[in-house]
Amino acid sequence: KMASFSIRAARPEDCPDLLRLIKELAKYEDMEDQVVLTEKGIREASGRRVGSLVAESVAQVPICSAFLELLEDGFGEHPFYHCLVAEVPKEQWSSEEHCIVGFAMYYFTYDPWIGKLLYLEDFYVMAEYRGLGIGSEILKNLSQVAVKCRCSSMHFLVAEWNEPSIRFYKRRGASDLSTEEGWRLFKIDKEYLLKMATEE
């Protein structure tokens, strides 16, 4: 097992690895079938508006619309999310190539009482690379981003059954707002939004 690792901001060419880890996390959360960003062919993808950045990456990786959406949404003109990735050297004797073994996806939200917040959307380290301090280091980096961007707090969701994660966060000062203040997350899906949008 490699003891050395590094954390850095994700780059557009990391999207295939991000997608891979997003799917691994989905599996861990047992909801893999709900990943609806499906893989389609290049013919469908070419119908979309794509920038030169996409054209460059297209040559090197398998094309799928999930990858293209992830690329545009995170690295286009207006990023809807940011990512940190954790990488380890591919071989102990080679300093060149690296493998991405963990990631954190975050963006900024807003609380009208206290201002900007950092919202941690996804956080995952591959099973084989846990227990090495990678998770702690990612969280440290996230904390630095939050402080630098003048965020009052970091918010995130944890599934009630995910005891290892709950312990991990509570050790670092996390409070459970759902239990303490009774907040419940609701959603209104697109079919109902369309219904309301077009109602007379």
Next chain:
Amino acid sequence: LLLFQELAKYEDMEDQVVLTEKELLEDGFGEHPFYHCLVAEVPKAQWSNSGQHCIVGFAMYYFTYDPWIGKLLYLEDFYVMAEYRGLGIGSEILKNLSQVAVKCRCSSMHFLVAEWNEPSIRFYKRRGASDLSTEEGWRLFKIDKEYLLKMATEE
């Protein structure tokens, strides 16, 4: 800001509104908006045509991201002054929000509701809302600045 304080009062957390007008202005209308708002206004006086209006309700929202389905519209705050409820203002605001969501190609709209807030829960469920906390077991956590600073500066 006045309406934020009213909403805070409704939620019994008045003294926790520490945001200033200056911050609100910069954060919403500066170079990079961190939030967007819709406001509901009524004419000030029935007999006056002066064009003056009073803001009696608002919705604050921004865009979030779900790596499984893409862009989402996140409804942060939603409030109509008590004297102006039951007139369809809330429904109209929600309709406008839905139009924004559809236009911006959002897959869903997410928001928090306090478990004791039965009128709001009914309002949203009537319009197709599902309770993800109950259905999927999600709990909202926070790590406040003092702990973030601690982690940020740890060796």
